[in-house]
Amino acid sequence: MRESGCPAPLFDSHVHLTDPQFDADREAVLARAAAAGVSRLVEIGDCPKHWSRVLAFARARPKTVRCALGLHPYYADQYTDELLSRLAEHSLLPEVVAIGEIGLDYTRASVPAPVQTAALRRILAACRRWEKPVVIHCRDAYADLRAIVAEIFPSSPPPYRFWGVVHCFSGSPDDAAFLAAAGFALGADGPITYPKNSALRAAFLRIGPDHTVLETDSPYLPPQTRRGQRNEPAAATQICAALAELWGMPGHEAAQIATRNALALYRLG
Ligand SMILES: [Zn+2]
Ligand SMILES: [Zn+2]
Numbered sequence: 001m002r003e004s005g006c007p008a009p010l011f012d013s014h015v016h017l018t019d020p021q022f023d024a025d026r027e028a029v030l031a032r033a034a035a036a037g038v039s040r041l042v043e044i045g046d047c048p049k050h051w052s053r054v055l056a057f058a059r060a061r062p063k064t065v066r067c068a069l070g071l072h073p074y075y076a077d078q079y080t081d082e083l084l085s086r087l088a089e090h091s092l093l094p095e096v097v098a099i100g101e102i103g104l105d106y107t108r109a110s111v112p113a114p115v116q117t118a119a120l121r122r123i124l125a126a127c128r129r130w131e132k133p134v135v136i137h138c139r140d141a142y143a144d145l146r147a148i149v150a151e152i153f154p155s156s157p158p159p160y161r162f163w164g165v166v167h168c169f170s171g172s173p174d175d176a177a178f179l180a181a182a183g184f185a186l187g188a189d190g191p192i193t194y195p196k197n198s199a200l201r202a203a204f205l206r207i208g209p210d211h212t213v214l215e216t217d218s219p220y221l222p223p224q225t226r227r228g229q230r231n232e233p234a235a236a237t238q239i240c241a242a243l244a245e246l247w248g249m250p251g252h253e254a255a256q257i258a259t260r261n262a263l264a265l266y267r268l269g
Pocket of ligand 1: 101137138167168
Protein backbone atom coordinates (compact mmCIF):
# COMPACT_ATOMS: atom_id res chain seq x y z
CA MET A 1 0.00 0.00 0.00
CA ARG A 2 1.40 3.41 -0.96
CA GLU A 3 1.98 5.64 2.02
CA SER A 4 2.81 8.85 0.23
CA GLY A 5 0.06 8.91 -2.38
CA CYS A 6 -2.08 11.50 -0.61
CA PRO A 7 -0.45 14.92 -0.36
CA ALA A 8 -1.73 17.53 2.08
CA PRO A 9 -4.13 18.51 3.37
CA LEU A 10 -5.80 15.60 5.09
CA PHE A 11 -8.50 15.93 7.73
CA ASP A 12 -8.58 13.19 10.38
CA SER A 13 -12.22 13.52 11.36
CA HIS A 14 -12.20 11.27 14.46
CA VAL A 15 -9.40 10.87 17.02
CA HIS A 16 -8.97 10.27 20.73
CA LEU A 17 -5.60 11.92 21.31
CA THR A 18 -6.43 12.86 24.90
CA ASP A 19 -6.36 9.12 25.65
CA PRO A 20 -3.69 8.33 28.28
CA GLN A 21 -1.95 6.13 25.68
CA PHE A 22 -0.62 9.40 24.23
CA ASP A 23 0.52 10.95 27.51
CA ALA A 24 4.19 10.18 26.91
CA ASP A 25 4.52 11.52 23.36
CA ARG A 26 1.40 13.50 22.38
CA GLU A 27 3.35 16.39 20.83
CA ALA A 28 5.50 13.99 18.78
CA VAL A 29 2.33 12.29 17.51
CA LEU A 30 0.91 15.68 16.46
CA ALA A 31 4.19 16.59 14.76
CA ARG A 32 4.17 13.32 12.79
CA ALA A 33 0.56 14.03 11.77
CA ALA A 34 1.52 17.49 10.50
CA ALA A 35 4.53 16.06 8.65
CA ALA A 36 2.24 13.51 6.96
CA GLY A 37 -0.06 16.32 5.78
CA VAL A 38 -2.81 15.83 8.38
CA SER A 39 -3.58 19.46 9.03
CA ARG A 40 -6.90 19.18 10.89
CA LEU A 41 -8.28 16.87 13.55
CA VAL A 42 -11.52 16.45 15.46
CA GLU A 43 -10.97 15.14 18.98
CA ILE A 44 -13.89 13.09 20.28
CA GLY A 45 -15.09 13.25 23.88
CA ASP A 46 -17.05 10.11 24.53
CA CYS A 47 -17.76 10.43 28.26
CA PRO A 48 -18.92 13.50 30.26
CA LYS A 49 -16.11 13.11 32.75
CA HIS A 50 -13.61 13.68 29.89
CA TRP A 51 -15.35 16.64 28.22
CA SER A 52 -13.24 19.29 29.95
CA ARG A 53 -10.00 17.53 28.99
CA VAL A 54 -11.14 17.30 25.37
CA LEU A 55 -12.20 20.96 25.31
CA ALA A 56 -8.85 22.07 26.73
CA PHE A 57 -6.99 20.03 24.11
CA ALA A 58 -8.94 21.75 21.30
CA ARG A 59 -8.66 25.22 22.85
CA ALA A 60 -4.89 24.91 23.05
CA ARG A 61 -4.67 24.19 19.29
CA PRO A 62 -7.22 26.46 17.62
CA LYS A 63 -5.72 26.19 14.15
CA THR A 64 -5.70 22.41 13.94
CA VAL A 65 -8.08 20.83 16.47
CA ARG A 66 -11.82 21.04 17.04
CA CYS A 67 -13.84 18.66 19.17
CA ALA A 68 -17.09 16.78 19.58
CA LEU A 69 -18.66 15.97 22.94
CA GLY A 70 -20.96 13.04 23.50
CA LEU A 71 -21.95 9.95 25.40
CA HIS A 72 -20.57 6.69 24.00
CA PRO A 73 -22.99 3.73 24.16
CA TYR A 74 -20.67 2.26 26.82
CA TYR A 75 -21.97 5.04 29.10
CA ALA A 76 -25.52 5.37 27.75
CA ASP A 77 -26.91 4.57 31.21
CA GLN A 78 -25.56 7.96 32.35
CA TYR A 79 -28.12 9.72 30.16
CA THR A 80 -30.37 12.22 32.01
CA ASP A 81 -32.27 15.33 30.94
CA GLU A 82 -29.76 17.31 33.01
CA LEU A 83 -26.94 15.82 30.92
CA LEU A 84 -28.79 16.86 27.78
CA SER A 85 -28.98 20.44 29.13
CA ARG A 86 -25.24 20.45 29.75
CA LEU A 87 -24.70 19.14 26.22
CA ALA A 88 -26.93 21.96 24.90
CA GLU A 89 -24.77 24.56 26.66
CA HIS A 90 -21.54 22.95 25.45
CA SER A 91 -22.86 22.75 21.89
CA LEU A 92 -22.70 26.55 21.71
CA LEU A 93 -18.95 26.70 22.36
CA PRO A 94 -16.88 27.59 19.29
CA GLU A 95 -14.57 24.57 19.69
CA VAL A 96 -17.47 22.11 19.68
CA VAL A 97 -18.25 21.28 16.06
CA ALA A 98 -20.45 18.23 16.68
CA ILE A 99 -22.19 16.10 19.27
CA GLY A 100 -20.79 12.63 19.71
CA GLU A 101 -19.85 10.08 19.79
CA ILE A 102 -23.20 8.62 20.65
CA GLY A 103 -24.81 5.48 19.29
CA LEU A 104 -25.34 1.76 19.62
CA ASP A 105 -22.88 -1.00 20.41
CA TYR A 106 -24.44 -4.44 20.73
CA THR A 107 -21.13 -6.28 21.01
CA ARG A 108 -18.97 -4.56 23.59
CA ALA A 109 -21.26 -2.30 25.62
CA SER A 110 -22.65 -3.74 28.85
CA VAL A 111 -25.55 -1.25 28.82
CA PRO A 112 -28.78 -3.00 27.66
CA ALA A 113 -29.90 -2.22 24.10
CA PRO A 114 -33.18 -0.48 25.11
CA VAL A 115 -31.20 1.92 27.33
CA GLN A 116 -28.83 2.66 24.43
CA THR A 117 -31.64 3.25 21.92
CA ALA A 118 -33.53 5.52 24.35
CA ALA A 119 -30.46 7.71 24.94
CA LEU A 120 -29.64 7.80 21.23
CA ARG A 121 -33.18 8.87 20.29
CA ARG A 122 -33.17 11.74 22.80
CA ILE A 123 -29.75 13.03 21.79
CA LEU A 124 -30.37 12.75 18.03
CA ALA A 125 -33.70 14.56 18.33
CA ALA A 126 -31.96 17.32 20.30
CA CYS A 127 -29.16 17.62 17.70
CA ARG A 128 -31.76 18.05 15.02
CA ARG A 129 -33.38 20.91 16.99
CA TRP A 130 -29.97 22.47 17.68
CA GLU A 131 -28.90 22.04 14.02
CA LYS A 132 -25.73 20.42 15.27
CA PRO A 133 -23.99 17.58 13.37
CA VAL A 134 -23.85 14.20 15.11
CA VAL A 135 -21.06 11.62 15.31
CA ILE A 136 -22.67 8.19 15.52
CA HIS A 137 -20.94 5.02 16.69
CA CYS A 138 -22.57 1.78 15.55
CA ARG A 139 -21.32 -1.73 16.11
CA ASP A 140 -23.49 -4.71 15.18
CA ALA A 141 -26.65 -2.61 15.48
CA TYR A 142 -27.29 -1.37 11.95
CA ALA A 143 -30.93 -2.53 11.75
CA ASP A 144 -31.83 -0.54 14.87
CA LEU A 145 -29.75 2.44 13.77
CA ARG A 146 -31.50 2.55 10.40
CA ALA A 147 -34.92 2.49 12.10
CA ILE A 148 -33.95 5.34 14.47
CA VAL A 149 -32.42 7.42 11.66
CA ALA A 150 -35.60 6.98 9.59
CA GLU A 151 -37.66 8.10 12.58
CA ILE A 152 -35.63 11.18 13.58
CA PHE A 153 -34.36 12.30 10.17
CA PRO A 154 -37.31 11.53 7.88
CA SER A 155 -37.25 12.22 4.20
CA SER A 156 -36.61 15.98 4.38
CA PRO A 157 -33.04 16.66 3.28
CA PRO A 158 -30.47 18.06 5.71
CA PRO A 159 -30.15 21.87 5.76
CA TYR A 160 -26.43 21.28 5.26
CA ARG A 161 -24.80 18.54 3.24
CA PHE A 162 -24.90 16.10 6.16
CA TRP A 163 -26.87 15.55 9.35
CA GLY A 164 -23.75 13.92 10.70
CA VAL A 165 -21.45 10.96 10.28
CA VAL A 166 -21.68 7.26 11.03
CA HIS A 167 -18.09 6.97 12.16
CA CYS A 168 -15.98 3.87 11.60
CA PHE A 169 -18.63 2.52 9.29
CA SER A 170 -18.75 -1.28 9.50
CA GLY A 171 -22.12 -2.17 8.00
CA SER A 172 -23.14 -3.73 4.70
CA PRO A 173 -23.23 -2.02 1.29
CA ASP A 174 -27.02 -1.75 1.77
CA ASP A 175 -26.58 -0.05 5.15
CA ALA A 176 -24.09 2.34 3.54
CA ALA A 177 -26.49 3.22 0.72
CA PHE A 178 -29.37 3.72 3.18
CA LEU A 179 -27.39 6.02 5.49
CA ALA A 180 -25.87 8.03 2.64
CA ALA A 181 -29.34 8.55 1.14
CA ALA A 182 -30.61 9.64 4.59
CA GLY A 183 -28.01 12.45 4.63
CA PHE A 184 -25.11 10.95 6.54
CA ALA A 185 -21.40 10.81 5.78
CA LEU A 186 -19.63 7.54 6.53
CA GLY A 187 -16.23 7.32 8.21
CA ALA A 188 -13.51 5.14 6.63
CA ASP A 189 -10.86 3.82 9.01
CA GLY A 190 -7.93 1.41 9.15
CA PRO A 191 -10.06 -1.71 8.60
CA ILE A 192 -10.56 -0.66 4.98
CA THR A 193 -6.89 -1.63 4.44
CA TYR A 194 -7.30 -5.19 5.81
CA PRO A 195 -6.94 -7.71 2.97
CA LYS A 196 -9.97 -9.75 4.08
CA ASN A 197 -12.29 -6.75 4.33
CA SER A 198 -13.64 -6.77 0.78
CA ALA A 199 -17.25 -6.36 2.02
CA LEU A 200 -16.29 -3.08 3.67
CA ARG A 201 -14.54 -1.88 0.51
CA ALA A 202 -17.67 -2.80 -1.44
CA ALA A 203 -19.70 -0.53 0.86
CA PHE A 204 -17.39 2.44 0.19
CA LEU A 205 -17.40 1.67 -3.50
CA ARG A 206 -21.19 1.68 -3.44
CA ILE A 207 -21.56 5.13 -1.83
CA GLY A 208 -18.59 6.64 -3.67
CA PRO A 209 -16.40 9.59 -2.68
CA ASP A 210 -19.06 12.20 -1.96
CA HIS A 211 -20.27 10.64 1.29
CA THR A 212 -16.94 9.50 2.71
CA VAL A 213 -14.77 11.08 5.39
CA LEU A 214 -11.38 9.89 6.55
CA GLU A 215 -10.67 9.04 10.17
CA THR A 216 -8.13 7.04 12.13
CA ASP A 217 -10.01 6.68 15.47
CA SER A 218 -6.52 6.82 17.04
CA PRO A 219 -5.40 5.09 19.23
CA TYR A 220 -7.78 2.38 17.95
CA LEU A 221 -8.22 0.67 14.56
CA PRO A 222 -4.68 0.74 13.12
CA PRO A 223 -4.32 0.05 9.40
CA GLN A 224 -2.87 -3.22 8.15
CA THR A 225 0.77 -2.06 8.42
CA ARG A 226 0.36 -1.20 12.12
CA ARG A 227 -1.96 -4.00 13.30
CA GLY A 228 -1.59 -4.73 16.98
CA GLN A 229 0.03 -1.33 17.59
CA ARG A 230 -1.30 2.01 18.78
CA ASN A 231 -2.77 3.95 15.88
CA GLU A 232 -2.01 7.62 15.18
CA PRO A 233 -3.29 10.30 12.78
CA ALA A 234 -0.29 10.07 10.41
CA ALA A 235 -1.79 6.72 9.32
CA ALA A 236 -4.62 8.66 7.62
CA THR A 237 -2.41 8.63 4.52
CA GLN A 238 -2.80 4.85 4.30
CA ILE A 239 -6.59 5.04 4.51
CA CYS A 240 -6.54 7.74 1.85
CA ALA A 241 -4.38 5.57 -0.42
CA ALA A 242 -6.77 2.62 0.02
CA LEU A 243 -9.77 4.80 -0.89
CA ALA A 244 -7.97 6.27 -3.91
CA GLU A 245 -7.20 2.78 -5.15
CA LEU A 246 -10.80 1.68 -4.56
CA TRP A 247 -12.24 4.67 -6.41
CA GLY A 248 -9.61 4.57 -9.19
CA MET A 249 -8.39 8.12 -8.72
CA PRO A 250 -5.08 9.75 -7.77
CA GLY A 251 -4.35 10.03 -4.06
CA HIS A 252 -4.44 13.80 -4.04
CA GLU A 253 -7.93 13.77 -5.51
CA ALA A 254 -9.23 11.34 -2.88
CA ALA A 255 -7.58 13.50 -0.19
CA GLN A 256 -9.21 16.65 -1.53
CA ILE A 257 -12.67 15.11 -1.70
CA ALA A 258 -12.49 13.53 1.78
CA THR A 259 -11.22 16.80 3.28
CA ARG A 260 -13.96 18.80 1.57
CA ASN A 261 -16.53 16.35 2.97
CA ALA A 262 -15.13 16.64 6.50
CA LEU A 263 -15.21 20.45 6.33
CA ALA A 264 -18.86 20.26 5.18
CA LEU A 265 -19.69 17.69 7.87
CA TYR A 266 -18.35 19.88 10.68
CA ARG A 267 -19.47 23.10 8.97
CA LEU A 268 -16.02 24.61 8.93
CA GLY A 269 -15.96 27.26 6.22
ZN1 LIG B 1 -16.66 4.78 18.09
ZN1 LIG C 1 -14.15 7.05 18.68
